[in-house]
Amino acid sequence: MADTGGHISLRGVTKIFPGHEGHRDVHALGPIDLDIGRGEFFSVVGPSGCGKSTLLDILSGLLMASSGTATFDGKILAGTVPDGIGAVFQQDASFFWLSVWDNVAFGLRRRGMGAADVERRVKRALAFMGLADFAKAFPAQLSGGMRQRVCIARTLVLEPRVLLLDEPFGALDQQTRLLMGDELLRIWRETGATVVLITHSLDESAMLSDRVAVMSARPGRFIDTVTTGWPRTRDSRIVSEERFGALTARLWAKLREESILALGMTAEPTQSQFS
Amino acid sequence: MKSRRLDTLALVAGALLLWQALHWMVGANVISAPIATIARAIELLQTRSFWDHAVSTATAFGVASVIAILAGIVLGLWLGLRRFAGDVADPILGTLYSIPKITLYPLILLIFGLGISAKIAFGVIHGIFPIAIFTMNAVRNVAPVYRRTAQIMQLSPVTTGMTIMVPAALPEILAGIRVGTALTLLGTLIGELFASTAGLGFALIRAMDVHAVTDILAITTLLFAFAASVNTLLHVAERWVRHHG
Numbered sequence: 001m002a003d004t005g006g007h008i009s010l011r012g013v014t015k016i017f018p019g020h021e022g023h024r025d026v027h028a029l030g031p032i033d034l035d036i037g038r039g040e041f042f043s044v045v046g047p048s049g050c051g052k053s054t055l056l057d058i059l060s061g062l063l064m065a066s067s068g069t070a071t072f073d074g075k076i077l078a079g080t081v082p083d084g085i086g087a088v089f090q091q092d093a094s095f096f097w098l099s100v101w102d103n104v105a106f107g108l109r110r111r112g113m114g115a116a117d118v119e120r121r122v123k124r125a126l127a128f129m130g131l132a133d134f135a136k137a138f139p140a141q142l143s144g145g146m147r148q149r150v151c152i153a154r155t156l157v158l159e160p161r162v163l164l165l166d167e168p169f170g171a172l173d174q175q176t177r178l179l180m181g182d183e184l185l186r187i188w189r190e191t192g193a194t195v196v197l198i199t200h201s202l203d204e205s206a207m208l209s210d211r212v213a214v215m216s217a218r219p220g221r222f223i224d225t226v227t228t229g230w231p232r233t234r235d236s237r238i239v240s241e242e243r244f245g246a247l248t249a250r251l252w253a254k255l256r257e258e259s260i261l262a263l264g265m266t267a268e269p270t271q272s273q274f275s
Numbered sequence: 276m277k278s279r280r281l282d283t284l285a286l287v288a289g290a291l292l293l294w295q296a297l298h299w300m301v302g303a304n305v306i307s308a309p310i311a312t313i314a315r316a317i318e319l320l321q322t323r324s325f326w327d328h329a330v331s332t333a334t335a336f337g338v339a340s341v342i343a344i345l346a347g348i349v350l351g352l353w354l355g356l357r358r359f360a361g362d363v364a365d366p367i368l369g370t371l372y373s374i375p376k377i378t379l380y381p382l383i384l385l386i387f388g389l390g391i392s393a394k395i396a397f398g399v400i401h402g403i404f405p406i407a408i409f410t411m412n413a414v415r416n417v418a419p420v421y422r423r424t425a426q427i428m429q430l431s432p433v434t435t436g437m438t439i440m441v442p443a444a445l446p447e448i449l450a451g452i453r454v455g456t457a458l459t460l461l462g463t464l465i466g467e468l469f470a471s472t473a474g475l476g477f478a479l480i481r482a483m484d485v486h487a488v489t490d491i492l493a494i495t496t497l498l499f500a501f502a503a504s505v506n507t508l509l510h511v512a513e514r515w516v517r518h519h520g
Contacts (some may be wrong), residue, residue, distance in 0.1 A: 060427060062423070062426055062427070067427075081426060081427055082430050083429075085427065086427065087423070087424075087427045089420050089423060089424075090416075091418060091419075091420040091422040092420070093418070093424045095421075095422075095439070095442070095443070096443075097442040097443070097445065097516065098442075106438075110428060110438065111431060144352050158428075187293060223469075266292060
């Protein structure tokens with residue numbers, strides 16, 4: 001759907017939340033330098049509370065960086081959401097009072113698009129997400145995975161150049177996650193959009209991404225960036241490849257210490273029978 | 276749906292049986308028989324004076340409901356959207372909701388005098404707080420992810436309110452309206468019982484003065500039927516909205 005654009009660049013970006021009434025400032029993020037190329041599938045993994053979601057909020061323009069510059073297709077992100085950005089979150093954001101059709105049409109209608117165009121694009125998005133038979137259904141009648149598909153369709157129909165995903169499958173069971181991962185790869189291939197996925201699942205990031213960034217405990221910085229080298233036509237079957245194991249092992253090696261820190265535990269000596 | 280109707284029928288039949296049993300136990304001087312009462316109710320429905328009283332009550336109830344609903348929703352929306360104001364108002368509203376409002380009735384009478392405005396005012400103070408509380412909580416409980424979605428779609432605050440916040444909060448607001456109108460009817464009737472010259476509450480007190488047991492129960496039954504119908508109607512509306520959810 002997107003032909004051009006979708007380039008993201010961060011230079012020395014930090015986020016510090018000012019403290020209130022005697023509480024200290026919270027240094028949540030950075031400094032971070034990052035370039036995500038057009039059409040790239042980029043994932044960020046990190047321990048809980050490391051500022052992953054803060055990073056996503058800066059990338060979407062919802063939050064302004066405390067220092068440094070964040071740009072989207074050359075334009076500086078300054079606390080407002082630019083055109084061409086779509087986001088899907090972990091929590092179910094489908095509108096329960098609207099049918100699937102009206103959910104997907106929502107954004108187009110708010111933009112004042114004509115009825116004929118809305119119909120054409122909603123139809124295509126529903127077919128694309130396998131929701132054509134559920135157009136008249138309401139979210140309450142659908143499973144969690146299907147509702148998340150509705151949210152994805154509602155975002156895709158707006159033809160974003162960048163798709164930001166904040167743990168979009170976090171609430172789904174493992175099998176559904178794998179299949180949704182395949183679906184995501186298909187979406188990424190066919191739309192040509194840049195995808196930024198925030199996840200705490202090592203498997204998910206290793207299977208889906210071109211590159212995976214590992215974040216430190218707070219304040220979140222990139223401590224490693226791993227290029228996976230998968231072909232563009234990959235799917236979830238790569239989990240059985242040897243290299244997949246090596247990738248997740250490398251990610252975990254980096255992430256383990258940070259997760260221990262984030263949990264507030266002390267890292268025990270690393271002498272072990274496995275090393 | 277079918278079994279629900281059967282349940283309702285069973286409930287009504289059970290209530291009638293209980294009523295009949297009580298009638299046998301305590302006698303017609305205290306509780307008239309269901310058949311006689313219903314017959315009397317049907318008779319009343321054909322008299323002019325009953326309808327005069329009914330119209331008086333319905334007017335007061337209608338006006339009080341409209342005021343309680345509009346003011347309650349506006350107050351609730353405002354408090355729900357402003358976290359600080361809401362935090363301050365929450366315990367105050369809770370207290371106002373739970374105090375026995377009958378204690379305020381002398382004050383209401385002094386302000387409004389005998390007549391329809393006192394009844395309306397009394398109805399309003401019963402209904403407005405639950406509606407405001409439900410609405411406030413409804414708005415506060417709207418999933419934060421909806422707000423984020425609205426921001427990502429670059430919607431204006433007004434568009435966000437109209438197309439997302441209000442519909443998302445609507446089922447709970449309707450629940451508040453259901454509770455609020457039931458209490459508004461209660462307030463209106465209490466107002467009529469104690470100081471009034473018209474309305475079904477007044478008719479009830481007059482029937483009590485002359486110990487017309489069948490009349491008392493007939494009027495009560497009709498009021499009960501009315502209250503239950505309003506409640507059911509709002510319940511259906513609430514379920515419809517929710518079930519599109």
